[in-house]
Amino acid sequence: LHEIPTEPTADTLSFYAVYMSHYISPKSVQSYLSGICHSLEPFHPTVRSIRSSDVVRRTLTGCLKRAGKDTVRKSPLSVADLDRMRSVYGSSGAHDDALWLAILFTGFNGLHRLGELVWPDLRSEQDYRKTISSCSLRWGSTPRENYSYRLPGDKGNRFFEGHTVLITKRSDAADAIPVMRKYIASRNANTTTRLHPALFVRADGSVPTRSWFLRRLRSHFGKDIAGHSIRSGGATDLALRGIADSTIQK
Numbered sequence: 001l002h003e004i005p006t007e008p009t010a011d012t013l014s015f016y017a018v019y020m021s022h023y024i025s026p027k028s029v030q031s032y033l034s035g036i037c038h039s040l041e042p043f044h045p046t047v048r049s050i051r052s053s054d055v056v057r058r059t060l061t062g063c064l065k066r067a068g069k070d071t072v073r074k075s076p077l078s079v080a081d082l083d084r085m086r087s088v089y090g091s092s093g094a095h096d097d098a099l100w101l102a103i104l105f106t107g108f109n110g111l112h113r114l115g116e117l118v119w120p121d122l123r124s125e126q127d128y129r130k131t132i133s134s135c136s137l138r139w140g141s142t143p144r145e146n147y148s149y150r151l152p153g154d155k156g157n158r159f160f161e162g163h164t165v166l167i168t169k170r171s172d173a174a175d176a177i178p179v180m181r182k183y184i185a186s187r188n189a190n191t192t193t194r195l196h197p198a199l200f201v202r203a204d205g206s207v208p209t210r211s212w213f214l215r216r217l218r219s220h221f222g223k224d225i226a227g228h229s230i231r232s233g234g235a236t237d238l239a240l241r242g243i244a245d246s247t248i249q250k
Helices: 010-020 026-040 047-051 054-067 079-089 095-110 177-189 210-220 228-240
Strands: 138-140 146-151 163-168
Touching: 010 026, 010 047, 010 054, 026 047, 026 054, 079 095, 079 210, 095 163, 095 177, 095 210, 095 228, 146 177
Parallel strands: none
Antiparallel strands: 138 146, 146 163
C-alpha cells in the first residue's frame, strides 16, 4: 500500500513507531515492537538486532519526549490532614476507629507503604509471615518516648531479616504516641484481639485489608489522595523539617 518493503529495516520500524505514537502511548509502542520482533524472528532472524539499532532507539526516545504524558502522582498527606483525622476519630470509642487512626499515624511517621501495614484484598496473597507481629511491639523512653516494632523481611531484603521501625514522640499534631497508646489499650481490652498474632487487627479479629483502609481514607479526602500519600506525606514532612534527602531515602 505504501510501497514499503516487507523486509524489516531500522527505517520501517522507526516509521511504525512514529505512526503508532500518534494513536497510543509511546510506552505501549515499545511493547508492540517487542511482540512484533517475537513474531518475525523465525522469518527474519536479524529483526531483534534491528530493533536495538540506534535509529530505532532514538526514534522511540523522541516519541516519548514528543507524545509522552506527565506522570500523575497523588498528593502527599500533611500534618494538618492528620490533625483533622484525629479530630474526627480521636474521641471515638470504637476499636476500628482507633485502629484506622493508628495505621494512618504509624504509616506517616514510619514512611510505610500501605501494603506493609494492611493485608492485600486477595485471599491468596494474604500471609501472616508478612504482617507486623504484635509480639515485636516495644515501648521506650530514650532519647524520648517512642515505640518500635519489627517489619518482616521481604524480597527486597536479601537475608529476609526484616527491619526495626522506631516511631518517636513529636511536639506537633502528627505525634503518633497517644494514637498508638489508645489503639493498644483498645486492643488489650478486647478478648478477640488481645492475643491476636498481628499487631494491627480489627474488632472482629480480622487483619485490616487495603480496601478497608482506603474506603475510610477516600471518605475524607478527594481522589487526589491515595494509599501512597501516607508514605510521600511523611517524606515531605521530613524534608520540610530540614532532614537531608540522603537520610530520608535510607
